[in-house]
Structures are given as C-alpha cells and as structure tokens.
Amino acid sequence: MTMTAEAPATSPFERIGGHPVLRAITDRFYDLMDQDPAYAELRAMHAPDLLEMRASLPLFLAGWAGGPRDWFEANPGKCMMSAHGSFRINAATAGQWSEAMRRALAETDVADREIADAMADVLDRMAKGMARD
Numbered sequence: 001m002t003m004t005a006e007a008p009a010t011s012p013f014e015r016i017g018g019h020p021v022l023r024a025i026t027d028r029f030y031d032l033m034d035q036d037p038a039y040a041e042l043r044a045m046h047a048p049d050l051l052e053m054r055a056s057l058p059l060f061l062a063g064w065a066g067g068p069r070d071w072f073e074a075n076p077g078k079c080m081m082s083a084h085g086s087f088r089i090n091a092a093t094a095g096q097w098s099e100a101m102r103r104a105l106a107e108t109d110v111a112d113r114e115i116a117d118a119m120a121d122v123l124d125r126m127a128k129g130m131a132r133d
C-alpha cells in the first residue's frame with residue numbers, strides 16, 4: 001500500500017478569500033466605525049481621514065493570517081500591541097473595535113465562515129488585550 005502525501009496546510013488568509021475579502025471586511029469595519037454612533041468614541045480616536053487605515057489594516061491582517069507579508073516588511077519589527085501603547089484604549093473603546101470587527105466579519109461574504117468566526121474571536125482577544133483600564 002502506498003502512502004498518500006498530506007495536502008499542504010491552507011492558511012487562514014487563503015481560507016477567508018485572500019486580499020479582496022480582507023479589503024471588503026476592513027472597508028465594512030471602517031464604514032461602521034464612521035457611520036454608527038455606537039462607535040463614536042472609537043472613531044474620534046482616529047484621524048479624520050481613514051484612507052490610510054483602509055489601506056493598512058487589510059495588509060496587516062493578510063500577513064497576520066499567514067498570507068503576503070507586505071505590511072510586516074514595510075514595518076520591520078513593529079509590534080501591533082506596543083504600537084497601540086500610546087493610545088488611551090479602555091474597555092469601552094476596545095469593545096467598540098471588537099464589536100465593529102465582529103459585525104464586519106459577519107456581514108461580509110467570506111469564502112469560509114468557520115475561519116471568519118475564528119478570526120472574530122482572536123481579534124476580540126487582541127483588542128481587549130490592548131485596553132489599559
């Protein structure tokens with residue numbers, strides 16, 4: 001009997017649908033942050049123009065999810081947790097970030113719902129880990 005080779009592991013980046021899906025998720029996230037008064041406090045912490053964030057967050061998420069590492073190559077050694085150390089993030093604003101991201105993931109047409117739900121859980125823990133009080 002011959003052994004069959006195991007299929008190569010598929011990254012979360014590929015499972016969710018790659019760059020176009022991550023862009024759709026992050027655009028929805030910033031639309032919600034911009035338009036829903038529930039996230040007003042979080043919105044006020046960001047620059048008036050979200051264009052740079054709309055470009056940066058999907059690229060961060062791509063590398064973080066095992067895909068192309070452009071963001072990490074452009075920001076050598078940058079740690080997302082310490083990069084947020086200078087912002088006054090509390091439980092309320094961390095909760096707003098997490099909830100807007102969970103909604104954006106739920107409302108976007110992803111290739112694999114299971115990995116989108118797993119990402120929502122991990123990002124929830126990451127955001128709440130950034131809260132200082």
Ligand code: HEM
Pocket residue numbers: 042045046047053056057060075080083084087089093094095097098123126127128130131
């Ligand atoms: C916990 C709540 C969070 C708050 C209040 C917050 C707030 C901010 C703020 C104020 C900026 C600067 C951008 C600007 O001035 O417009 C920023 C940048 C950024 N944040 Fe957050 N953030 C949070 C959580 C997260 C999480 C969990 C991630 C990643 C999963 C993330 C990813 C980023 C990225 C990629 C940037 C741009 C940095 C760069 O590309 O150099 N943030 N954030």
